[in-house]
Amino acid sequence: MGLFDRLKEGLRKTRDALGGALVRIVKGRKLDEELLEEIEETLLRADVGVATSARLIDELREAGKRGEVREGEQVLPFLKSHLAERLAAGRIVFAPEKPTVILIVGVNGSGKTTSIAKLAGWLRERGKTVVLGAGDTFRAAAVEQLTIWSKRLGIEIVKQDTGADPAAVAFDAADAAVSRGADVLIVDTAGRLHTQEHLMRELEKIRRVLGKRIPGAPHETLLVLDATTGQNAVQQARRFHEATPVTGIILAKLDGTARGGAVLSIKDELDLPVKFVGVGEKLPDIEVFDPVAYVEALFS
Numbered sequence: 001m002g003l004f005d006r007l008k009e010g011l012r013k014t015r016d017a018l019g020g021a022l023v024r025i026v027k028g029r030k031l032d033e034e035l036l037e038e039i040e041e042t043l044l045r046a047d048v049g050v051a052t053s054a055r056l057i058d059e060l061r062e063a064g065k066r067g068e069v070r071e072g073e074q075v076l077p078f079l080k081s082h083l084a085e086r087l088a089a090g091r092i093v094f095a096p097e098k099p100t101v102i103l104i105v106g107v108n109g110s111g112k113t114t115s116i117a118k119l120a121g122w123l124r125e126r127g128k129t130v131v132l133g134a135g136d137t138f139r140a141a142a143v144e145q146l147t148i149w150s151k152r153l154g155i156e157i158v159k160q161d162t163g164a165d166p167a168a169v170a171f172d173a174a175d176a177a178v179s180r181g182a183d184v185l186i187v188d189t190a191g192r193l194h195t196q197e198h199l200m201r202e203l204e205k206i207r208r209v210l211g212k213r214i215p216g217a218p219h220e221t222l223l224v225l226d227a228t229t230g231q232n233a234v235q236q237a238r239r240f241h242e243a244t245p246v247t248g249i250i251l252a253k254l255d256g257t258a259r260g261g262a263v264l265s266i267k268d269e270l271d272l273p274v275k276f277v278g279v280g281e282k283l284p285d286i287e288v289f290d291p292v293a294y295v296e297a298l299f300s
Ligand SMILES: Nc1nc2c(ncn2[C@@H]2O[C@H](COP(=O)(O)OP(=O)(O)OP(=O)(O)O)[C@@H](O)[C@H]2O)c(=O)[nH]1
Pocket: 106, 107, 108, 109, 110, 111, 112, 113, 114, 115, 136, 142, 189, 190, 191, 192, 224, 252, 253, 254, 255, 256, 278, 279, 280, 281, 285
């Protein structure tokens, strides 16, 4: 399957809830207040979010007044172009000197470890050498899970026993990445809530230690969000970002949810770029976030 087809397939449920539903609603209609209301309801049902939906409806109403959009059939092309515009895409910013250090954070079960494996595979395919740091020392299973992925990918993992200080693992991993001349170090962390102060302090310690060993590290702190939680994920991200600096988002589990509309409000709500989306549990199921392709997949 090509990239776009995989994205389309991953977004199937959201596409049904959003693009599919809109196509049915607008067919043969004139753009009037009644139609605007139905469109807004559809946006909300797909978890686009209250503020973003209201803004889109306002823009659509204004376009109606200008005569730019009269018929229902013109609604989708209008929404497509306006949505793509307001989505912020981001790329991984590589450090001027290797290794680039990517710290992965997020709440329990959001998809961090799986996303790390997928990201590592993605980087390797692009000729980058990767080292993994098993910074989730909380559960034995967490280290095992990452170890299995590292074997499957044939890349090095730095780990310690369960219960070890995650900052110590991070330091070792940074050391290994430097001495191996790796291009990228990706550090896993245990799931945490922004309200768990000791765990947030632990995160700060990990950051400090990484920065001590590698100037400017972590260069990227990617927050992994579970797309199946829709608007909750967006609110959670806001609070997480207030508690610790985040440079971008990986939106995981977009497949199997009809709530993928939430991504459309991330820019409005957070002003953080979505850097990758996860559309499945297998290694190829990660894609660089491309707003135009995303919107196209949502409405095609
Ligand atoms: N369908 C689907 N499942 C995913 C995706 N990403 C992760 N998962 C699944 O979500 C579950 C949790 O993923 P993990 O990667 O272990 O999540 P985590 O954030 O590391 O979890 P903790 O370490 O326990 O906090 C696993 O069953 C993954 O297979 C995705 O993009 N699509």
